[in-house]
Amino acid sequence: MRITKTALQTLRLEMVHPLKTARGTYGAREGFVVCVEDEEGRVGQGEAMPLEEFGTESPDDCERALKEFLDHLERLPSPITPRPITPRPPGEGRGEGISDARLDPRQLPLPLGEGWGEGLPTRTPAARHGVEQALLDLQAQRRNIPLSQLLSSESRSEIHVNALLGGQSPEALAEEARRAVAEGYETLKLKVAGRPLSEDVARLSAVREAVGRTIRLRVDANGAWTEEEARAALETLGRYELELCEQPVAPENHEALSRLSKHPPCPLAADESLALPHVTQHILNHAGTVGILVLKPMVLGGLLPTLALAREAARRGLDAYVTSSLDGVIARAGAAHLAAALPSGRYASGLGVGHLFKNEPGSHPFRPVRGRIQLPRTPGLGVN
Numbered sequence: 001m002r003i004t005k006t007a008l009q010t011l012r013l014e015m016v017h018p019l020k021t022a023r024g025t026y027g028a029r030e031g032f033v034v035c036v037e038d039e040e041g042r043v044g045q046g047e048a049m050p051l052e053e054f055g056t057e058s059p060d061d062c063e064r065a066l067k068e069f070l071d072h073l074e075r076l077p078s079p080i081t082p083r084p085i086t087p088r089p090p091g092e093g094r095g096e097g098i099s100d101a102r103l104d105p106r107q108l109p110l111p112l113g114e115g116w117g118e119g120l121p122t123r124t125p126a127a128r129h130g131v132e133q134a135l136l137d138l139q140a141q142r143r144n145i146p147l148s149q150l151l152s153s154e155s156r157s158e159i160h161v162n163a164l165l166g167g168q169s170p171e172a173l174a175e176e177a178r179r180a181v182a183e184g185y186e187t188l189k190l191k192v193a194g195r196p197l198s199e200d201v202a203r204l205s206a207v208r209e210a211v212g213r214t215i216r217l218r219v220d221a222n223g224a225w226t227e228e229e230a231r232a233a234l235e236t237l238g239r240y241e242l243e244l245c246e247q248p249v250a251p252e253n254h255e256a257l258s259r260l261s262k263h264p265p266c267p268l269a270a271d272e273s274l275a276l277p278h279v280t281q282h283i284l285n286h287a288g289t290v291g292i293l294v295l296k297p298m299v300l301g302g303l304l305p306t307l308a309l310a311r312e313a314a315r316r317g318l319d320a321y322v323t324s325s326l327d328g329v330i331a332r333a334g335a336a337h338l339a340a341a342l343p344s345g346r347y348a349s350g351l352g353v354g355h356l357f358k359n360e361p362g363s364h365p366f367r368p369v370r371g372r373i374q375l376p377r378t379p380g381l382g383v384n
C-alpha cells in the first residue's frame, strides 16, 4: 500500500443544546477530518476531535501533529506493507483479526509506532487516532472486509448503545427517558454530581419512576465527588438500582476507587482515570479497584491501543465498553466497529449522541435504531 495523497479538513460540531457535565459544559466541538488515498484511488477517513480537559492535546497541537503525521506518510520512501493478519488456531479463545503481538505499540502494522513514550501512547492521542483510523479504514477496504472484522474475526454484527439523557430538571429527564425507552433503548445514562445530592436524587427517582425497573440506569459523576460525597451519593442513588457509576471521584484517586469498591451499591467504572497511564496500570494490576473500563479511543490514542487495553483488561477479569468523547460520525463509526470487536459486549456503548449535534448528517448506518447499531457489512468504515 502506498499513500499517494492526504487531506486535512477542519470540523466544527454545534450542539443543539449545550451538554452539561460536572466537568464542564459543551456548546460546540472542534476537530479535524483526515483523508488518505492509496495508489488505487481508495480513500480512508479518520477523525481527530481533541478534548483537552479529558487529557488529549489542544486543537492547535492536534493540527500540528496531524500535519506532521500526514507529511510523514506522503514522504515514506517505500510502500507501507501491512503484514498479513494470521487467523488464530481454533480452540484458543476468541478469534482475533489483529493478533495481540501486533497490538504491541512497537509492532503496530502502521507507521505510527513512534511517539509512544512513557505513559500515554502519544502526547497527541487525538491526532494519532485520526491518522490511524484513516489507515485502518483503507486497510480494511483493501482487504474487502468491514473494519470490525479487521479488528476481530469474531466481531459482533450489532452493538447495544445507551441513550444519554441531557435534561436538567426531573420533569425534562423523565420525559426524555420515556421517549428513549419507547424508541427501544434498554440502557440510559444520566450525568450526576456538581450539584446538591438532593437534586440528583430527585432527577434519578423521576427517571426510575418513568421507565420502571427493567431498564438499566447508569450514572456518570465525571470525577466531581469527593470520596465522602461519593460514598453518600452512591448509597442514596443506589436505591434506584444503578447498573454502574462512571468515575465517581477524581481521576488520580485510585485509593478512593478501591475503598469505594469494597462495599459498592453498584459496580464502579473508570473513565477519566484511563487518561493517566499510572492509574490505568494500577487498575490493571490491582483487582478490585474498579470492575469496568470506559474506553474513549480519542483519549487513548486510537482504535488499536484501545483494543489492546480492552484485551489486557479482559485477561485480568475486567469488563469494558466504548464511548465517544462527543465526536462526529466518522469517529463514532470507528468506535462502533471497535465496540463490535471487544472481548465482551455485555455493556452498552456510549455512542448514541448524534442527535445532540445540529449538523449531524441525516441518514447513516451509525444512527442507533431501537437502541442498537447494526454494523455495516461494506468494506472499511462504511461512512461516505
Ligand SMILES: O=C(O)CCC(=O)c1ccccc1C(=O)O
Residues within 6 Å of the ligand: 054, 162, 163, 164, 189, 220, 222, 246, 271, 323, 324, 325, 326, 349, 350, 351, 352, 353
Ligand atoms: O457515554 C455516552 O453516552 C456519551 C459520552 C459521554 O458521556 C462523554 C462525552 C464527552 C466527554 C465525556 C463523556 C463521559 O463519558 O464522561
Ligand SMILES: [Mg+2]
Residues within 6 Å of the ligand: 220, 222, 246, 247, 271, 272, 294
Ligand atoms: Mg464518563
